[in-house]
Amino acid sequence: MTDFSLKDMIRSHGLELLSRRGFLSMSAAFAAAAVVGAENARAANASPKGQIIIGLSQEPVNFHPLMLAIEVDQGVHWNLFSPLWGVNEKGEFTPQLAAEVPTIENGGISADGLNWKIKLRPGVKWHDGAPFTAEDVKFSLDLLNNKDFKANRRAGHELVRDIKIVSPTEITWRMEKVYAPYVSILSWTFIVPKHILEKQTDVNSSAFAANPIGTGPFKWDSRVPGDHITLKANREFFGEGPYVDTLVFKYIPDMTMLYTQFQTGEIDYLGIQGITPDHYQEAKKLADRVVMPVALPFIENIAFNLGKPVFKEKAVREALYYAMDKQAIIDAIYYGLPRPTESYLPYEAAAFNPDLPKQSYDIAKAKKSLDDAGWVPGSDGIRVKNGVRLAFVNSTTAGNHVREQAQQLLQQSWKEIGAEMTIQNFPPAVMWGDNWMQSKFDSAMVGIGFMIGPDADTTDYFSSRSINAQGGSGQNTTQYVNPEVDKLLGEGSATVDQKKRNEIYKKQQEIVRADLPYLPIFQYAMVEGVKKGLLGFKSNVNTQENCWNVNEWKWS
Amino acid sequence: MLRFLIQRSLQNVVLLWLVSMIGFGVLFLAPGGPLAQFALVPGMSRAELLRIAEQMGLNRPIPAQYWEWFTRLLSGDWGHSYRDGQPVLWIIGSHLGATLELMVVSATVAVAVGMWVGVLGAIRRYSVFDYLATIGAMIALSIPTFWFGLVTIYVFSVKLAILPAGNMYTIGDGSFWDYVRHLIAPSLVLGLVTVALWSRYMRSSMLEVIHQDYVRTARAKGASEWVVLTRHAIRNALLPMITVAGLQLPTLLSGALVTETVFTWPGMGRLFLDSLSYRDYPVVMGVLMLSAVLVLIGNMLADILYAVADPRIRLD
Numbered sequence: 001m002t003d004f005s006l007k008d009m010i011r012s013h014g015l016e017l018l019s020r021r022g023f024l025s026m027s028a029a030f031a032a033a034a035v036v037g038a039e040n041a042r043a044a045n046a047s048p049k050g051q052i053i054i055g056l057s058q059e060p061v062n063f064h065p066l067m068l069a070i071e072v073d074q075g076v077h078w079n080l081f082s083p084l085w086g087v088n089e090k091g092e093f094t095p096q097l098a099a100e101v102p103t104i105e106n107g108g109i110s111a112d113g114l115n116w117k118i119k120l121r122p123g124v125k126w127h128d129g130a131p132f133t134a135e136d137v138k139f140s141l142d143l144l145n146n147k148d149f150k151a152n153r154r155a156g157h158e159l160v161r162d163i164k165i166v167s168p169t170e171i172t173w174r175m176e177k178v179y180a181p182y183v184s185i186l187s188w189t190f191i192v193p194k195h196i197l198e199k200q201t202d203v204n205s206s207a208f209a210a211n212p213i214g215t216g217p218f219k220w221d222s223r224v225p226g227d228h229i230t231l232k233a234n235r236e237f238f239g240e241g242p243y244v245d246t247l248v249f250k251y252i253p254d255m256t257m258l259y260t261q262f263q264t265g266e267i268d269y270l271g272i273q274g275i276t277p278d279h280y281q282e283a284k285k286l287a288d289r290v291v292m293p294v295a296l297p298f299i300e301n302i303a304f305n306l307g308k309p310v311f312k313e314k315a316v317r318e319a320l321y322y323a324m325d326k327q328a329i330i331d332a333i334y335y336g337l338p339r340p341t342e343s344y345l346p347y348e349a350a351a352f353n354p355d356l357p358k359q360s361y362d363i364a365k366a367k368k369s370l371d372d373a374g375w376v377p378g379s380d381g382i383r384v385k386n387g388v389r390l391a392f393v394n395s396t397t398a399g400n401h402v403r404e405q406a407q408q409l410l411q412q413s414w415k416e417i418g419a420e421m422t423i424q425n426f427p428p429a430v431m432w433g434d435n436w437m438q439s440k441f442d443s444a445m446v447g448i449g450f451m452i453g454p455d456a457d458t459t460d461y462f463s464s465r466s467i468n469a470q471g472g473s474g475q476n477t478t479q480y481v482n483p484e485v486d487k488l489l490g491e492g493s494a495t496v497d498q499k500k501r502n503e504i505y506k507k508q509q510e511i512v513r514a515d516l517p518y519l520p521i522f523q524y525a526m527v528e529g530v531k532k533g534l535l536g537f538k539s540n541v542n543t544q545e546n547c548w549n550v551n552e553w554k555w556s
Numbered sequence: 557m558l559r560f561l562i563q564r565s566l567q568n569v570v571l572l573w574l575v576s577m578i579g580f581g582v583l584f585l586a587p588g589g590p591l592a593q594f595a596l597v598p599g600m601s602r603a604e605l606l607r608i609a610e611q612m613g614l615n616r617p618i619p620a621q622y623w624e625w626f627t628r629l630l631s632g633d634w635g636h637s638y639r640d641g642q643p644v645l646w647i648i649g650s651h652l653g654a655t656l657e658l659m660v661v662s663a664t665v666a667v668a669v670g671m672w673v674g675v676l677g678a679i680r681r682y683s684v685f686d687y688l689a690t691i692g693a694m695i696a697l698s699i700p701t702f703w704f705g706l707v708t709i710y711v712f713s714v715k716l717a718i719l720p721a722g723n724m725y726t727i728g729d730g731s732f733w734d735y736v737r738h739l740i741a742p743s744l745v746l747g748l749v750t751v752a753l754w755s756r757y758m759r760s761s762m763l764e765v766i767h768q769d770y771v772r773t774a775r776a777k778g779a780s781e782w783v784v785l786t787r788h789a790i791r792n793a794l795l796p797m798i799t800v801a802g803l804q805l806p807t808l809l810s811g812a813l814v815t816e817t818v819f820t821w822p823g824m825g826r827l828f829l830d831s832l833s834y835r836d837y838p839v840v841m842g843v844l845m846l847s848a849v850l851v852l853i854g855n856m857l858a859d860i861l862y863a864v865a866d867p868r869i870r871l872d
Binding site: 051053059061062063068070147148150154204205206209210224225226227228230246248250251252253254256257260261263264266426427428429430432433437473 | 587588589592593594603604605607608611636639640641642647650651654706709710713714717720721722723724726727728817818819820822823826827829830833834835
């Protein structure tokens with residue numbers, strides 16, 4: 001049994017983030033309008049040389065880029081495959097397989113936002129030498145809409161109708177309705193080869209994933225399960241680079257060992273969860289290593305299940321928010337790294353609202369709020385109103401020491417105002433299973449990336465139609481219902497003008513900040529590490545885990 | 557002997573069947589499931605997850621799922637991993653080599669050293685060496701493996717920089733010497749416990765034998781001390797070790813969960829742990845069945861060898 005408690009210990013070294021399983025994307029400065037021109041900067045990548053080892057604390061195992069996958073898999077997808085366009089660190093879309101990013105201005109998208117015309121980059125070859133054409137794009141979109149296919153994501157794609165291949169380098173389709181986030185969604189939808197996949201009788205066959213063929217900067221070489229994946233330079237790559245010959249994704253399950261191997265030089269880049277905050281000060285002093293804190297799109301929250309009587313009243317949620325010592329949590333438990341926040345969107349998002357009211361840690365105000373609402377302390381000091389005790393359970397992933405400490409801190413300060421919080425944590429498969437999805441929890445401590453790729457549409461989390469427990473479909477596990485928010489979300493996804501959209505989402509943030517279905521604590525920051533001499537590395541909050549531009553990495 | 561073999565084999569088949577049923581039941585009754593990791597992909601809905609669960613056959617009653625899995629197993633199909641879709645046997649096969657290398661090397665060295673320490677401790681009972689060996693064994697048995705592993709890495713890899721910090725080989729190197737360098741620390745950590753264990757067993761077995769009449773007789777006949785020890789004492793003291801070896805055999809293949817995790821060793825122990833945490837049922841069941849088979853074979857082998865080595869024992 002000691003073996004299993006060890007695993008818990010190992011887990012606790014890392015910050016277990018809820019959405020690490022999901023897409024880790026967001027926008028630094030989302031700007032669909034700001035599109036970088038197609039720079040066919042075909043570098044003379046005659047002789048890629050050397051090797052880069054990327055250390056990961058989770059093992060990538062899914063290599064079909066359109067199939068169900070978790071975030072760590074997508075780091076590999078970025079290097080094997082290409083989307084029609086990507087997103088750079090400034091939030092600008094950059095053409096990849098498309099010759100240019102469609103906009104209303106360049107005629108790629110019709111003025112009503114319904115008709116799309118994509119011009120493709122000519123001369124691109126799959127890793128097996130076959131030419132890439134519009135057929136592949138159509139095949140990929142059709143596959144995502146195939147009901148038998150275990151698709152990673154259908155939202156957006158299911159609105160695509162009448163796909164027509166105009167020529168090998170041009171494709172058009174019609175959208176069932178205007179859906180502004182679709183440009184962003186396509187920026188991490190990878191195109192798969194028709195000529196290989198059409199031969200598979202079972203669309204969910206694992207054969208392709210065992211030997212994936214893409215158009216990306218690196219080709220599949222080999223995989224040692226449970227240990228590493230090796231990719232080799234694609235010398236025919238249509239874009240810049242690659243400059244290194246071999247790219248290795250190395251799986252190191254223990255977070256302490258991951259850091260140790262970075263320290264001893266066995267790995268060149270430390271990705272995904274990064275260097276744990278407790279190692280940050282030490283890591284800064286390492287010779288020949290560069291470490292830097294980078295912002296992540298995740299927001300750490302206390303999520304309330306508004307379906308529970310105790311959380312129904314806004315005064316309760318407000319009081320709990322006043323009685324939360326954010327700075328203490330950040331300084332004492334997270335080594336001062338993350339940034340306190342009031343919004344569910346990250347600071348870097350274009351739609352981020354900087355003018356939200358600032359929370360202050362104020363026990364007196366908290367008490368007053370509860371007194372005014374008629375919550376009276378009972379004989380045990382816990383407040384009661386209409387027979388409902390101000391008592392609830394708080395849950396998160398078991399074994400996450402950092403979160404457990406934060407829970408204890410909250411437990412103490414909430415006790416001061418007459419609220420009783422019980423801590424009951426579960427292993428991840430239990431915590432984020434039905435317990436979370438079907439809103440069976442009382443309250444949860446959770447890190448969530450609310451955005452869809454580099455897009456601020458949060459219909460999934462805040463729309464009244466996204467409540468699974470009420471027959472809806474989505475991630476609205478707090479069971480938050482506000483007709484005004486529903487209206488804003490509808491407007492937001494139907495507005496093509498990005499400036500107008502941002503205003504809509506700013507308004508939404510105000511309402512959510514006032515309603516407090518989640519108590520925002522801070523925006524995550526991660527400490528990334530690279531070996532000195534490894535150049536070209538760019539952190540990019542718009543894509544998954546910063547393995548998005550390895551084609552530009554090189555050794556000095 | 558033949559009757560014993562048939563009888564024991566039949567018993568084992570029944571046992572295996574029970575193990576498979578209990579294992580399967582417990583696994584499926586445990587909360588959570590293989591799709592939980594995808595529940596948080598933005599845009600993932602419960603309806604969608606249910607549809608996938610249906611495709612994978614996960615929503616059928618447990619006995620029906622068990623029956624399908626079991627009948628397939630009987631026809632030699634161990635199923636496919638829920639995580640990467642590859643065949644279970646292939647996945648197990650790709651982890652087996654790493655575990656075998658580590659376990660065989662560490663066990664061979666450790667058993668040899670352990671037995672030597674045990675014999676020496678027994679013939680020089682209550683000597684300084686014996687005391688040191690006893691204390692050493694107690695310490696080795698009580699040190700938590702993960703702690704010892706981390707300390708080893710801290711000292712030899714971080715501070716002294718003479719050994720690699722885990723891994724089975726340097727990616728891109730893979731020469732013989734490279735493999736050996738990577739083997740030293742994990743096999744030392746693993747072996748320490750084995751040395752302690754075997755030295756204790758060997759010592760007590762030896763102590764029992766050393767005062768037997770036949771040993772005294774051998775001495776009385778004027779046999780040299782060396783002959784007395786090797787021909788008469790050690791040979792007899794080794795008999796109980798066969799049972800110990802039989803019990804240890806399965807660990808050679810099922811791996812070491814802790815050591816493999818600390819040293820980033822891609823072996824069976826870690827495969828089991830990873831599959832368990834992702835609720836990759838087919839792989840977990842595969843590893844479980846393999847371990848069960850090995851345990852049973854190990855036991856049976858020990859019994860047979862015992863009979864072969866000791867003429868006083870008849871299996872019928």
